[in-house]
Amino acid sequence: MTDTNDGFTKLKEEYSKINAQIEEIQNTQEKVSGIQAEISNSNSQINALNTLINSINEDIESMSVEHDTNNNSAEILQELTAGLKGTHSDKESLTEEKSILDIASLILKDTGIKTRIIKQYVPVMNKLISKYLASMDFFVQFELDENFNETIKSRFRDEFSYDSFSEGEKMRIDLALLFTWRTIAKLRNSVSTNLLIMDEVFDSSLDSTGTDEFMKILNELTSDANVFIISHKGDQLMDKFQNTVRFEKVNNFSRIAA
Numbered sequence: 001m002t003d004t005n006d007g008f009t010k011l012k013e014e015y016s017k018i019n020a021q022i023e024e025i026q027n028t029q030e031k032v033s034g035i036q037a038e039i040s041n042s043n044s045q046i047n048a049l050n051t052l053i054n055s056i057n058e059d060i061e062s063m064s065v066e067h068d069t070n071n072n073s074a075e076i077l078q079e080l081t082a083g084l085k086g087t088h089s090d091k092e093s094l095t096e097e098k099s100i101l102d103i104a105s106l107i108l109k110d111t112g113i114k115t116r117i118i119k120q121y122v123p124v125m126n127k128l129i130s131k132y133l134a135s136m137d138f139f140v141q142f143e144l145d146e147n148f149n150e151t152i153k154s155r156f157r158d159e160f161s162y163d164s165f166s167e168g169e170k171m172r173i174d175l176a177l178l179f180t181w182r183t184i185a186k187l188r189n190s191v192s193t194n195l196l197i198m199d200e201v202f203d204s205s206l207d208s209t210g211t212d213e214f215m216k217i218l219n220e221l222t223s224d225a226n227v228f229i230i231s232h233k234g235d236q237l238m239d240k241f242q243n244t245v246r247f248e249k250v251n252n253f254s255r256i257a258a
Helices: 002-108 113-135 167-189 208-221 234-240
Strands: 141-144 150-154 158-160 195-199 226-230 247-250 253-256
Touching: 113 141, 113 167, 113 208, 167 208
Parallel strands: 195 226
Antiparallel strands: 141 150, 150 158, 247 253
16 A cells, blocks of 8 residues: 555656646647748748838839830920921811811701892792693692792692692703703803703603693793704604704614714
8 A cells, every 4th residue: 555655656757747748739839820820921021121122123113114214205295296286276276167067067967048049039930830821721739848848739729649640740840940940040140152952852752731830841941942853752742843963773772864
C-alpha cells in the first residue's frame, strides 16, 4: 500500500507536469496563429505598395514623354489656334447659308409665295377653262380651288367628278386645261410663242362633234401660230389642215414619205 501510494503521488506530479506542458503548447500555438495573421496582413500591404510603386513608375515615364513633347507644344498650339479660327469662319458662313435656306424654304412652302400666286391666277384660270369648254359646246361649271381640286357642276347644278364623264367629255376638259395653262404661261412669263405641237390629240376618244369643235378652237386661237398635229388618222384629217407631211417606217426608221 505504501508503494502504491507513493506511485500514485508520482503519477499526480507527472499529470500536473503534462497539463502544464499542454497549456504551454496551446499558448505557443495561439502566438503562432497571431504571427501568421500579421504575416498575411504584411504581405497584403507589400502587394499594395508594389502596385502603387508600379503606378508611380508609369506616371514618371509618362511625364518624361510629355516633357519631351512639350518642346513642340508652342507650334502645336499655334496650329490649333489657326484651325479654330478657320472653324469659326466656316461656322459663320454655314450659319449665314442656313438662314438664307430657311427663308427660301419658308417662301417656297405651300403657305408661302406659292399660295399668293395661286390665289391671283385661280380666278383667271377658271374663267378661261369655262370659256374653252363653252367653245367646245360643253357647258359645265368647272372650277379649281387653291389646291387644284376641281369642282364640276352640270345640268341642274348637280355635282360631278372627272370620272363621271365620258371619254369624249374628259378630252374636252383636258384640252380646255391645256389651252388655259398655255394662256396663263403667256400672261405669267410675258412670252408668247407661235409654235404649238400636239401629239395624237385626235387619236384619243374625241368624237366627230368634239373633233369639229376642237378644230374651231385651233382655227380661232392659233391664227397667228404654227400648229403641228401628230396623228395616225391621216385620212380623216387630210382635208382639215393646209399642209400634210406623211412619215413612213423603213427598216425600223421613220422617214418622210416621197
